[in-house]
Amino acid sequence: MSTGRGISRRTYLAAVGTAAVGGHAGCTGSAAGSVSVLSAGSLASAISDHLGPAFESETGTAVHGEYYGTNAVMRMVEDRTKHPDVIVSADATLLRDRLYGEFTDWDVEFATNSLGLGYRGSTSIGRALDAGRPWYEVVRGADDGAVAIGDPDLDPLGYRALQAFELAEREHGLDGFREEMSRRVYREPEEPQMMAGVESGSRAAAVVYRNMAVDHGMPFVEFPDAYNFSDPALADHYATATYTTEEGYTAEGRPIVYNATTKANADNPDAGRRFVQFLADTPGLLDEAGLTVTADLPRGHGDLPEDVEV
Structure with a gap:
């Protein structure tokens, strides 16, 4: 299980905001094409208006998002009616309960809400x-x-x-x-x-x-x-x-925590992992979208891929 890198990294990212993305993109290089994101509906505007355009600007990869209730998102993945590169949940535990084992074995928690x-x-x-x-x-x-x-x-x-x-x-x-x-x-x-x-x-x-x-x-x-x-x-x-x-x-009632992962056998897993990393690295954009990024976020869970660092 990966854990946060501490307050120094978190404070740095919060201070530089979207500038941090430029550094990340420079390390990974531009990626043409697109990444498909199946997300909790509460993030529709956050992704389509804030995160998606910024990600495409920095990486050259367009974000194609679809937005539904998280329970519906999990069902679509489980019954294979949707085949996203990235899955984003408004309930971190729900994603793990429903998808761990067959569809993924890791996720990154990146924001909270009220x-x-x-x-x-x-x-x-x-x-x-x-x-x-x-x-x-x-x-x-x-x-x-x-x-x-x-x-x-x-x-x-x-x-x-x-x-x-x-x-x-x-x-x-x-x-x-x-x-x-x-x-x-x-x-x-x-x-x-x-x-x-x-x-x-x-x-x-x-x-x-x-x-x-x-x-x-x-x-x-x-x-x-x-x-x-x-x-x-x-x-x-x-x-x-x-x-x-x-x-x-x-x-059960539980604190609101958003998390994201890539689906096993995704069409564009590299771009999917880059997008998850982007969510972890841009607290300024998340804040602009009305979300909250606490000092202990981002936080990894499960067996994180080598190219996803939190």
């Missing part, structure tokens, strides 16, 4: 939130379908929303809150469309990751640490809330 409520300010929900009313009172009083969550059977964003409802129920003494909200929210099957629906007015609010609200320039109320899944010190607390998908996979 959960909260993205909303449209011109709605009654938005006005109440802007006035400082507790988010759980606001959403509990909203019309059915006014608040969206991801589909918990397709992506971690969906099951984290339900887990957050459960933890909030305990935290604030909200009897029956998870069950009630589970019935009344709209379940969006297309994760990349979560904030687009709020932006267009189809929904008043959505339980999303912080970067998704940033992507759309929409206001965001971050949940408290007790249920925003951002604090590693609260891992045991998060784990007390679970969700079992229709496929029978039971996900």
